Amino acid sequence: MIARMMFVRAVVGTAIAWMLLAEVCGCREPLASERTEALSATEPQEQAKDGDATAQYNLGICYYNGDGVVMDKAEAVKWLRKAAEKGHLQAQTLIGAFYFQGDGVAVDKAEAIKWFRKAAVQGYPQAQSILGSCYFKGEGVAEDQAEAVKWFRKAAEKGHPESQGMLGLCYFKGEGVAVNYAEAVKWFRKAAEKGRPESQTMLGMCYFKGKGVAVNYAEAVKWFRKAAEKGRPESQTMLGMCYLNGEGVAADKTEAVKWLWKAAEQGYLLAQEELEKISGTVPAEQL
Numbered sequence: 001m002i003a004r005m006m007f008v009r010a011v012v013g014t015a016i017a018w019m020l021l022a023e024v025c026g027c028r029e030p031l032a033s034e035r036t037e038a039l040s041a042t043e044p045q046e047q048a049k050d051g052d053a054t055a056q057y058n059l060g061i062c063y064y065n066g067d068g069v070v071m072d073k074a075e076a077v078k079w080l081r082k083a084a085e086k087g088h089l090q091a092q093t094l095i096g097a098f099y100f101q102g103d104g105v106a107v108d109k110a111e112a113i114k115w116f117r118k119a120a121v122q123g124y125p126q127a128q129s130i131l132g133s134c135y136f137k138g139e140g141v142a143e144d145q146a147e148a149v150k151w152f153r154k155a156a157e158k159g160h161p162e163s164q165g166m167l168g169l170c171y172f173k174g175e176g177v178a179v180n181y182a183e184a185v186k187w188f189r190k191a192a193e194k195g196r197p198e199s200q201t202m203l204g205m206c207y208f209k210g211k212g213v214a215v216n217y218a219e220a221v222k223w224f225r226k227a228a229e230k231g232r233p234e235s236q237t238m239l240g241m242c243y244l245n246g247e248g249v250a251a252d253k254t255e256a257v258k259w260l261w262k263a264a265e266q267g268y269l270l271a272q273e274e275l276e277k278i279s280g281t282v283p284a285e286q287l
Contacts, residue, residue, distance in 0.1 A: 048079060056083035057091045064104075073104030084115060089124040092116075096130070100140070109140030125155035129163040136166070136175075145176030156187060164191035165199040172202065172211070181212030192223060200227035201235045208238065208247075217248030228259060233268035236260070241274065253278070 047055035060079035063072045077098060083091035096115030099108045113134060119127030132151030135144045149170050155163035168187030171180045185206050191199035204223030207216045221242050227235035240259035243252045257278070263271035 048082075051082075051086075053083045053086040053088040053091070056080070056086070057088050060091065060094075077104045084118075087118075087122075089119045089122055089127065092119040093124060093127045093130065096127070100130075109134075113140040120151060120154075123154075123158075125158040125160040125163065128152075128155035128158075129160055129166070132163060132166065145170065147176075149176035156190070159190075159194075161191040161194040161196045161199070164188075164194075165196050165202070168199060168202060172206075181206065183212075185212035192226070195226075197227040197230040197232045197235070200224075200230075201232050201238075204235060204238065217242065219248075221248035228262070231262075231266075233263035233266045233271065236263035236266075237268060237271040237274065240271065244274075244278065 048059040056079045060076045062069050064076035080091045080095050084095045092115045096112040098104050100112035116127050116131045120131045128151045132148045134140050136148035152163045152167040156167045164187045168184045170176050171184035188199045188203040192203045200223045204220045206212050207220035224235040224239040228239045236259045240256045242248050243256035260271045260275050264275055
């Protein structure tokens, strides 16, 4: 039988990396239209020089992305820091991310934590999420899963999907809180319904294994498919195995091979192993 829980460890192991990337991008994305408007005239640059925190933030983002100005990360950091020092939450979070990653400044995770915390204590969910992830993995602070759960919960209760998913994982694995599959399912569902593929994968597995919900292969397939279509190799593998074994869908080896191949092409070992196992039972042209 396939080791169906292997992908859970993969999701947990890579959670922090994708979360930080998602949050850094997420801090900029809402202001994309503002960037276009801002660079249509010199007034916003003048406003930034006059001390307007929002203009300073926008100008810093423009320098970072090279939108309307020559890309200059040092200049980006300069303007974002000015906005951050005035209490601009997104700027504080981005400055923290730059220090965390060494982007435009030398890596300094303690300095990163300082800026993440400034925004987090003011209730900014993106910063709360990242601060939680830092505690979860001991990045820039001593590892403290209970503290991680505290910050994940604050952001999750504001509807932040990445934190909802991480809080679900904590309940699922018993990290920072007692294992509670029903609570895990609750938070996975909230994030999954917002389209977060990692949580769709985990919700599918809960239905598949009967963790916190009754076993329901059809419902598992539904959530595996949503994540598989977004390219998640764990869900592509599970969807392939459901087709192979006729669990939640009619058995279809052609469809099974299709999804296993998608995961295998991403280097997902479990899918590669399953393809090897079935290679003798599937026509060569389907492999």
